[in-house]
Amino acid sequence: MGSARFSRCRTMEALVVIFSVLGIVSLCCGTRLESGSRQKLEVQKHLRRLNKPAVKTIESPDGDLIDCVHMSHQPAFDHPFLKDHKIQMRPSYHPEGLFDENKVAEKASEKPNPINQLWHANGKCPEGTIPIRRTKHEDVLRASSVKRYGRKKHRSTPIPPRSAEPDLINQSGHQHAIAYVEGDKYYGAKATMNVWEPSIQQPNEFSLSQLWILGGSFGEDLNSIEAGWQVSPDLYGDNNTRLFTYWTSDAYQATGCYNLLCSGFIQINSDIAMGASISPVSAYRNSQYDISILVWKDPKEGHWWMQFGNGYVMGYWPSFLFSYLADSASMIEWGGEVVNSEPNGEHTSTQMGSGHFPDEGFGKASYFRNIQVVDGSNNLKPPKGIGTFTEQPDCYDVQTGSNGDWGHFFYYGGPGRNPNCK
Template sequence: MTLMDLFTLFLVLSFSLNHNVVGGRTLSREEDLELERQLKILNKPPIKTIKTEVGDTYDCIDIWKQPALDHPLHQDHEIQMEPSSFPEGFDGETSTIDKEIKVTLTTVDCPQGTVPIRRTYKEDLVRVKSFMEAYSYSSIHPLTKDSPGKHFAVVESLDKVPTKFHGIQGYVSAYNLTVGAYQTTSSQVWLETGYGNSLNSLQAGWMVSSQFYRDNFTRLFVFWKTDDKVTGNWWFQVNDIRIGYWINTLVPRLEGGASRVAWGGLAQALPNRPSPPMGSGHFEPDDKRKVAYFRHIQTVNQQNFWVVPNVTQFETYISSPTCYYIWPFGQIWFKGYLFTFGGPGGNCGV
């Protein structure tokens, strides 16, 4: 089964998620108390509670009492209901061709004036903390001794290019892949600035992770945002649905734009263990209906216009060519700039 959506990022953000065992050790009393404190902050008294078909519980929370506004920098924040500006050439709609095949997002029908927030349990915080310590969605970079177990197949901007990126978008196909324990696979986009402790990274896409989500469903995930050129806030949109935004103070280093962007796949596993499949799970399949791809990829330039990539400013990168591939990178009639990617995974190295 294939899923396809247009991801629109007008500048991107990563959020840090802060497992009673973490990394094979038992939580200390202090850590356990900290988790209890976080739960009280995250789980507000709901106006309405909804349980989805896949077993998730969502609470409808007063929009003015959502946890994001508990941040000291955001307590006087005036909530935006719509972006105050859009990049030129973007109308938020997809073409007739795209609408015939796009996935329908499962929605939670909360009353007006409330926002749906997935209920958080202590085991969720324990699991997420362990996941983030093991996999750390840190950056677009080659496999190194400092980040073992990560394998990339991406189209990325060259570091030497002096331009700033103020948005990113692309249609992505994703498959319901099966992953093993401690494996994660995603088809996603990145928008970043800085390195190391100075890194601000915004990421979004489709992910399968049995450890993170406790199932093998393909899930929409975000670690990122989009920039509103008037307020500086970052909006996240899927097809014509505006999911929401991140307040600009969360990623201050992205205020002037991102220095790096990328589209593609990321497969993660424990070091020296088999890696999961990526994309469609095939090497350049003959049946083009089974290929994983990104198409109509674009960025927002410093003049706030959507533009197609300048191929001299981008490159393809594969960290493990025996397990994954990426091909080609170019313009194909109505599909715009397009590339295919993926692979079966396996024993891919460190």
């Protein structure tokens, strides 16, 4: 009898343990499910905020959906300071002294070829609307968090040697090959950039070529306006070369974003979509393609305007977004940037530019040509006292030059990992 009671007690204890374990498991599962559904709701809410109602939707051959959104419904107007903003349909003044692209490079082999965006093959947006690349559920899920979606990592601006803190540069995981000017007041910059499709080793890495318009110190208060082309699997879900812009007023911490992924940039152009694929791109020892980008400060209204190519005025960043850039820029940079995540403890093989070193020259190495700055009189001028900077020239390098056709130019880039870069 005693042994039967003992056996029953053991059975009861075992059942208590089993139910306790089941309770903990169901609690964990419940918490996980709750966390998952909370994230799902957060993502859906963010998508509703970004994807405005479309007048028309165009499917691009690369799978992108381009929504034609009424100009006054674009994400910029979610900003509390822009609720009653009257859209400025054209800049008050345009910089004087633009290079005539038709006269550049008389040699047939060096003439720029026309460039387009892939989605144009399937239609165009009506007047009064702007094309916005639709953000998909999986785009947001690839980000480290919903809050960080569409944002660069902190400290991704190249810091030239005089103001450099090497430990900070190397810790950031970003590497650059740039030309730059500093020491004056700058009211804009222009460049014609050779367009390639560099290969990316890891999905969390990117390769871009851009211009930076910078104000403030390289501390927490850095103001930056950026524009160019990039390959970023993390942001877009593929390896296509895409037009992009970026802005921040606090060194990439809480303000700013790529393209139209937050309120800020006001687009007025119905032909070009930020973040959409550029086509065609250059090929080694074959046809070369380039894009021209001009960013300048309207002397009357104070907004920073962007022009793509010779005729597409894209829109503007309102001056109130910035502190230092509300006046002028203190540094201009042009060049390439990659993320080196050091996969397997080695330098990444993610390419910059064409993936070839500058000394290979035209048709093989990537270039920036006809680089100019805008002065206080709203004139485009050749930059004075150009410096260059690269963290590891054996991985990615830069070489400057000047001539009659290309004005000030430089070749830049490289393959990343190689026998001299490990």
